[in-house]
Amino acid sequence: MTDRKKETELLIEPHGKLIYLNFGEIWRYKDLLEMYIKRDIVTFYKQTILGPIWFFIQPIFTTIVFMFVFGGLAKIPTDGIPQPLFYLAGITLWNYFSESLTKTSDTFLTNQAIFGKVYFPRLIAPLSVTITGLIKMMIQFLVFVIVYIYFVAKGTHVGLNIYAFLFPVLIFILASLTLGFGIIISSLTTKYRDLKFLITFAIQLWMYATPVIYPLSVMSGSKKYMWLIQANPLTSVMETFKYGFLGQGTFSWLALGYSFLFSVIILLVGIIIFNRVERSFMDVI
Numbered sequence: 001m002t003d004r005k006k007e008t009e010l011l012i013e014p015h016g017k018l019i020y021l022n023f024g025e026i027w028r029y030k031d032l033l034e035m036y037i038k039r040d041i042v043t044f045y046k047q048t049i050l051g052p053i054w055f056f057i058q059p060i061f062t063t064i065v066f067m068f069v070f071g072g073l074a075k076i077p078t079d080g081i082p083q084p085l086f087y088l089a090g091i092t093l094w095n096y097f098s099e100s101l102t103k104t105s106d107t108f109l110t111n112q113a114i115f116g117k118v119y120f121p122r123l124i125a126p127l128s129v130t131i132t133g134l135i136k137m138m139i140q141f142l143v144f145v146i147v148y149i150y151f152v153a154k155g156t157h158v159g160l161n162i163y164a165f166l167f168p169v170l171i172f173i174l175a176s177l178t179l180g181f182g183i184i185i186s187s188l189t190t191k192y193r194d195l196k197f198l199i200t201f202a203i204q205l206w207m208y209a210t211p212v213i214y215p216l217s218v219m220s221g222s223k224k225y226m227w228l229i230q231a232n233p234l235t236s237v238m239e240t241f242k243y244g245f246l247g248q249g250t251f252s253w254l255a256l257g258y259s260f261l262f263s264v265i266i267l268l269v270g271i272i273i274f275n276r277v278e279r280s281f282m283d284v285i
Contacts, residue, residue, distance in 0.1 A: 025121050026121050026123065026124060026127070029120050029121055029124055032120055032124055033124050033127065033128055033131075036124065036125065036128035036132075037128050037131055037132050037135070040128065040129065040132040041132060041135065041136075044136075055136055055139040055140065056139065056140075056142075056143055058095070058140075059088060059091050059092065059095065059140045059143050059144075060143065062087075062091050062095075063084055063087045063088050063091060066083075066087040066091070066213060067083045067084065067087060070087075070213045070214070071083045071087070076213065076214050076218065077214075077215065077218065078215060079215045079217060079248040079249070080248060081158075081242070081246050081248050082151050082156060084147050084151075085144075085147060085148060085151060085158070085246060086215075086242070086246070087213070088143065088144045088147055089144065089238075089241055089242050089245065089246060090211070090212035090213065090238060090242075091140070091212070092137060092140045092141050092143075092144050093137075093170070093174060093212075093234075093237060093238060093241060094207060094210065094212045094238075095136075095137065095140060096133050096134065096136065096137035096140075096174060096178075097174050097177065097178055097234065098203050098206075098207070099133055099136070100129055100130055100132075100133030100134075100175075100178040100182070101177075101178050101181055101182050101185075101199075101203060102199060102200065102203065103129045103133075103182075104126045104129045104130065104178060104179060104181075104182025104183065104185075104186065105181070105182045105185035105186050105189065105196065105199050106186060106189070106196060107125045107126045107129070107182065107183065107186040108186050108187070108189065108190050108277075109186075109189060109190070109196070110125075111125050122274070123183075123271075123274065126179060126182055126183050126186065127179065129182070130175050130178055130179050130182075133178070134171065134175065137171075148245070157247075158245075158246055158247060159246060159247015159248065160244070160245055160246075160247065161243075161244060161247060162244075163240060163243055163244035163251060164244035164245050165244070166240055166244055166256070167241070167244065169256070169260070170237050170240060170241055172260075172263070173233070173237055173259050173260055173263045174234075174237060174263075176263035176264060176266065176267040177233060177234070177262075177263045177266055177267075179267060179270065180263065180266035180267035180268075180269065180270035180271075181266060181270065182270070183270040183271070183273070183274040184266075184269065184270045184273055184274075185199060186274075187270075187273045187274055187276075187277040188273075190277060206232075206234075209228060209229055209232050210229075210232055210234045210235060210238060211229070211235055211238045211239060212238060215242075215248070215249065216229070216235065216239055216249065216250045217250070230255070233258070233259040233262040233263060234259070235255070235259075236252065236255035236256045236258065236259045237256075237259055239251060239255075240256055
């Protein structure tokens, strides 16, 4: 008898669902996800003298600049919170959002070479950026904790309270907004390349519409722009973080619920657009 070789064919067909997120498939490619994360972290400090120490230096230097420009020259109040703590609180969250959004929004163009050669769940690429950013944020959060302990040891009254336990919720909102907006922009840049040049500028403007360098109380007297700041889903995230860890700020369950719902909707919309574009984006780029 002659042995017959059985040929196995793997047929990859596009899914027809509007909202499709196969967690099982992503889990099967978890090794690839880990590889992407390790690559992003190593690339960040590769061929640098200080290496991963830059993860700590960056928020410290940014805080010093903010203290000089906004606290010293502009005389923007911090609601009685020590300036290093106030600015570090905003920087820790904002750096995660801005850096991850910038990198996620370039997913298709950055990975077009490998996307055209190898099959794997395309969502792994932007997901790895979001997780990598989260790791960096936790390192920067450690800097915030160290400075926090220093001021507490000095006898500075810092009102840590139960709302600090909402920190995981805030991370979920930030991650959802980052991933959602990122993959929407990335999907659009496959056809409209000009968008990638506007991202950096738009993110800079977004920071000034977010209470990063100023407390929300400063804008309470400006009804002309207050509605814009309150409509910003990042506002309640920043204020809740400061309220929970520093005891100052404005906390509202309604505002936080709005941000949570907004982030979920943006994430779902992003997945819908991403699923539609990934079927044909190689023909476009």
